[in-house]
Every structure is written in structure tokens, then in C-alpha cells.
Amino acid sequence: MADRVPASIQIGGEISAAVFAELLHIIAFEGLSPEWGGEPFDAQSRVVGQPLALFDESCAWGKIDNLEAFCVEKCLPFVRWSGSYPGEWSPERLVYRGSGTVDSYMIDESDRVLLDRRLLVDLGSIEAAMAYFDAADFEVPPLVVEGDPPPVPAAAESAAAPEEVSHG
Numbered sequence: 778m779a780d781r782v783p784a785s786i787q788i789g790g791e792i793s794a795a796v797f798a799e800l801l802h803i804i805a806f807e808g809l810s811p812e813w814g815g816e817p818f819d820a821q822s823r824v825v826g827q828p829l830a831l832f833d834e835s836c837a838w839g840k841i842d843n844l845e846a847f848c849v850e851k852c853l854p855f856v857r858w859s860g861s862y863p864g865e866w867s868p869e870r871l872v873y874r875g876s877g878t879v880d881s882y883m884i885d886e887s888d889r890v891l892l893d894r895r896l897l898v899d900l901g902s903i904e905a906a907m908a909y910f911d912a913a914d915f916e917v918p919p920l921v922v923e924g925d926p927p928p929v930p931a932a933a934e935s936a937a938a939p940e941e942v943s944h945g
Contacts, residue, residue, distance in 0.1 A: 779837035782860040783813075786841055787828040789918035790853035790875055797922045803844050809833055825925050828917040838862075839869065849873060856917050858888050872915045882913040890914070 786809075792800070797820075804818050809831035811822035823829055833841070839859030848855045854875040861868045870882040870890065883891045890913040892906060900906050 780862045780865055781835040781837055782839045782862050783832075783834050784836035784839050784841060784857065784859040785830065785832045786844065786855055786857040787830050787917040788844075788848055788853055788855045789828040789920050790848075790851070791921045791923075792851065792853065793923045796851055800847065803847050804831060807831075807833070807841055807844050809841070809844075823920070823922075826919050829920040839866070845871070845873075845879070849879060852876060853920075854915070854917055856915060858884070860886060870913060872913060874915060880912065 788800075801818075801820060809818050810816060810833070811818050811831065813832045814834055815832070818831060831841075831844075836859065839862070841857060845855065845857060847853075852875045853873075855871075855873050857869075857871040859869050868884045868886050868888070870884045870888065871879055872882065873879045883893070883896075885891060890910055892900075892909070896909075897906060900909055
């Protein structure tokens, strides 16, 4: 029986409708939800213009292997968080930027990146440590599926939003 912990993943990048269909099959296989404790994910759960956020409260070993491998194969950036299993493993953040390696970061249960003494010595300087933190803070881009409406520029969104009135 697998040790199970909560895990979440955010996926971004640009894909065709056919690749999105493949992605939906893998998400269903993994049993992921668009929210903690929610119903299984379906295509209508996706928020256009945002990274795809998926959750599993009881993920085997805290890994979403099939989905992570698919994302690497299709060059889709992602960040995966998984909780710890006492006495077995610590919480972890995986970051894949759409190319290169999948980097693992030691974190606490609140998803804050940690440095231990050995790593700090290996990095060699405060500047290198800050670069390490910056790399771990990768912001996943929106998941754009072929045929999505074009994004609304930020300036147009703020112009369309009603102005807030101060009551104080």
C-alpha cells in the first residue's frame, strides 16, 4: 500500500487541442481535482488565461508521475508541491520551466523554500542563495489551448473594472 500525502500541480504553456485531449486523459487517470476535496477535473473546470491548477488530497508518494512525465515530454512548464510523510520524506517543490531539468527544492509544509547549511556552503554566497530562491519561485504561465480567446491586456481589464470607492 502506498504512503499518501496531499499534492498539487500548476501547469502552463501552449498546446494544441489534441494535446489538451491527451492531457485530460492523464488528469482523469491521476484522479486530480480543480480544488482540494473537489469533484474530478473536466475541461469546463479550466480557467482560461490562468495556469491549470490541480489537486489531490491523497496522492501516492506525493508524486504525479504520469502527468509530470507528460509535461516534460510536451515542454509544458509546471510546479508541483507535495506534503511530507513523517519519517519517510520531507515536503517538496518540483519546478520545470518548459525545458532543461526538473529541479527539486526543499520546502516546509507552508511551501516556503528552505536552505540547509550544506546547500548554503555549496552555493557559496548570499547572491547565489538569493538566485536559488528566485529560481524556486518560478511563476507558471497560463495554459493556452489552441482556440482559446486572445488574452485581455491588463490595462483593458483595469479600465473595464468599476472604480472602488473609499469609505474611510
